[in-house]
Amino acid sequence: MAKRSFPLSQVYGLLEPGPVVMVTTARKGRANVMTMSWHTMIDFEPPIMGCVVSNRNYTFGILKSTKECVINIPTVELATKAVACGNASGRRIDKFQAFGLTPSPASRVAAPLIDECYVSLECKVVDTGMVPKYCFFILEVVKAWIDRSRKRPRTIHHLGRGTFMVAGRTIRLPSRMR
Amino acid sequence: MAKRSFPLSQVYGLLEPGPVVMVTTARKGRANVMTMSWHTMIDFEPPIMGCVVSNRNYTFGILKSTKECVINIPTVELATKAVACGNASGRRIDKFQAFGLTPSPASRVAAPLIDECYVSLECKVVDTGMVPKYCFFILEVVKAWIDRSRKRPRTIHHLGRGTFMVAGRTIRLPSRMR
Numbered sequence: 001m002a003k004r005s006f007p008l009s010q011v012y013g014l015l016e017p018g019p020v021v022m023v024t025t026a027r028k029g030r031a032n033v034m035t036m037s038w039h040t041m042i043d044f045e046p047p048i049m050g051c052v053v054s055n056r057n058y059t060f061g062i063l064k065s066t067k068e069c070v071i072n073i074p075t076v077e078l079a080t081k082a083v084a085c086g087n088a089s090g091r092r093i094d095k096f097q098a099f100g101l102t103p104s105p106a107s108r109v110a111a112p113l114i115d116e117c118y119v120s121l122e123c124k125v126v127d128t129g130m131v132p133k134y135c136f137f138i139l140e141v142v143k144a145w146i147d148r149s150r151k152r153p154r155t156i157h158h159l160g161r162g163t164f165m166v167a168g169r170t171i172r173l174p175s176r177m178r
Numbered sequence: 179m180a181k182r183s184f185p186l187s188q189v190y191g192l193l194e195p196g197p198v199v200m201v202t203t204a205r206k207g208r209a210n211v212m213t214m215s216w217h218t219m220i221d222f223e224p225p226i227m228g229c230v231v232s233n234r235n236y237t238f239g240i241l242k243s244t245k246e247c248v249i250n251i252p253t254v255e256l257a258t259k260a261v262a263c264g265n266a267s268g269r270r271i272d273k274f275q276a277f278g279l280t281p282s283p284a285s286r287v288a289a290p291l292i293d294e295c296y297v298s299l300e301c302k303v304v305d306t307g308m309v310p311k312y313c314f315f316i317l318e319v320v321k322a323w324i325d326r327s328r329k330r331p332r333t334i335h336h337l338g339r340g341t342f343m344v345a346g347r348t349i350r351l352p353s354r355m356r
Contacts, residue, residue, distance in 0.1 A: 013338030016215050018196010035355070037194050040218035042230055042312050050228065050314070052220055076349070083351045130308060134220050134316070136228070154346070157335070160191030162353030168332070168346025171254070173261045175340030177213075 003113070003120065003145040011047035011141050012178075014073060014119055015039065019155035020082055020164070022072045023053070024103070024111045025062040031103050031112050032090035034059045035082050037158045039071075044178065047141040048126070055135050058090040063137060067125035068109035071139070072117035076154040076166050081116070083162065108143045118153045120145040181291070181298065181323040189225035189319050190356075192251060192297055193217065197333035198260055198342070200250040201231070202281070202289040203240040209281050209290050210268035212237040213260045215336045217249075222356065225319040226304070233313050236268040241315060245303035246287040249317070250295035254332040254344050259294070261340065286321045296331045298323045 015021075020037045039051035049071070053060050063069055074082050081099045088095060096103050103112030106122045113120035122145075127138035157165040193199075198215045217229035227249070231238050241247055252260050259277045266273060274281050274290075281290030284300045291298035300323075305316035335343040 010338075013336075013341075016196070017335035017337055017343050018194070018215075037196075038219045040228065040230065041216045042314060048312075050218065050312075052218065079349065079351060083353045083355070086355045087353060127311075133305075134226075134228075136220060138312070155343075156349075157195035157345070158191075158355075159195055159348065160188075161356065162351050163191075164349050164351065165195050165333075166346045166349060167335070168344045170337065171257065171334075171342050171344060173257060173340050173342065175261045175265060177261070177264045177336075178339065 002147045002149050004148065006144050006146045008047050008141060008144055009045045011121060011144050012041045012044055015049060016041050017155065018157055019073050020158050022074055022082055022085060022114055022117060023059060024070045024072060024114060025059050025066060026111045027062045027066055031096060032059060032062065033085050033095050033101065033114065035086035042138065049139050049141065050136055051139065052135050053137060060135065063125065064128065064131065066110065068111055069123050070106055070109060070111045070113055071121040071123055072114040073119040073155060074117045075150070076156050078116055079156050079164060082156065113145060118147045118150045180325045180327050182326060184322050184324045186225050186319060186322055187223045189299060189322050190219045190222055193227060194219050195333065196335055197251050198336050200252055200260055200263060200292055200295060201237060202248045202250060202292060203237050203244060204289045205240045205244055209274060210237060210240065211263050211273050211279065211292065213264035220316065227317050227319065229315055229317065230313050231315060238313065241303060242306065242309065244288065246289055247301050247317070248284055248287060248289045248291055249299040249301055250292040251297035251333060252295045253328070254334050256294055257334050257342060260334065291323060296325045296328045
């Protein structure tokens with residue numbers, strides 16, 4: 001794996017644009033992955049994010065009990081596998097094996113990094129106050145990994161019903177916003 | 179304005195990809211607009227979303243007291259104005275006037291639609307439980323407007339520090355996900 005650790009202060013710039021992410025969890029030595037795009041940044045540093053994981057998903061119970069996950073960001077090359085993970089349940093299959101994804105040990109959590117994703121963010125659940133009402137988990141990113149050799153990572157962004165926008169060109173504007 | 183009402187069930191597909199949005203509010207007949215991209219969908223229908231509005235922003239107090247806003251989605255043609263709105267405070271200037279934005283009356287809230295944005299979502303604040311801790315507001319979209327004549331609306335997605343990704347091509351994959 002070509003990923004290297006990078007500063008937590010830079011995490012927001014990877015999540016704020018709204019990419020589809022692949023969330024890994026693990027319980028009793030068995031890892032799972034789900035696809036998700038209902039997430040937002042909540043604070044810069046330490047990086048706090050929020051995300052919705054439906055209580056119909058297998059991941060919901062694991063996340064609630066282990067309070068750990070990894071948020072992995074795929075690029076367009078992985079789009080077919082990301083969709084496949086979204087269409088299957090970890091209750092029935094091992095998605096890493098079924099879809100040819102490579103788990104790699106994390107440093108701070110039991111859930112694995114996905115080797116094929118260019119970014120992996122190790123997270124701890126820090127607040128479950130909104131879970132009963134909205135299935136909304138508050139996560140703190142505790143360790144961040146990126147493959148800097150990926151020069152133009154084309155993230156995917158879900159438009160609904162199997163349609164995705166692929167990240168296009170980048171523009172710069174004079175801004176005082178962080 | 180070429181915008182027409184569209185079904186609330188379709189709102190998620192416009193916010194889920196993570197575009198920069200322009201949030202309008204109004205108090206005592208005076209409208210304001212701020213730029214924001216820390217938001218997420220929370221439920222499909224009625225469409226519930228969550229967003230972070232910092233308590234350092236002029237909009238924070240207005241949103242908290244009026245419990246109403248409009249979430250407007252700009253395209254790349256408006257990027258310079260969106261950044262300008264993010265760099266200025268409504269405490270000091272009328273941003274509609276300063277940046278040449280056209281307010282248009284909403285149907286369900288006092289905050290105006292921004293004519294130049296291709297989508298406008300009228301919202302009511304429905305839960306402020308997470309505001310003290312995270313400045314996180316829960317909004318329900320109560321009326322949705324779109325300009326369907328915009329064939330390829332290129333949304334912008336904030337990468338941090340004045341850098342934006344412009345929405346690229348669209349791909350379709352066989353998916354059972356809504």
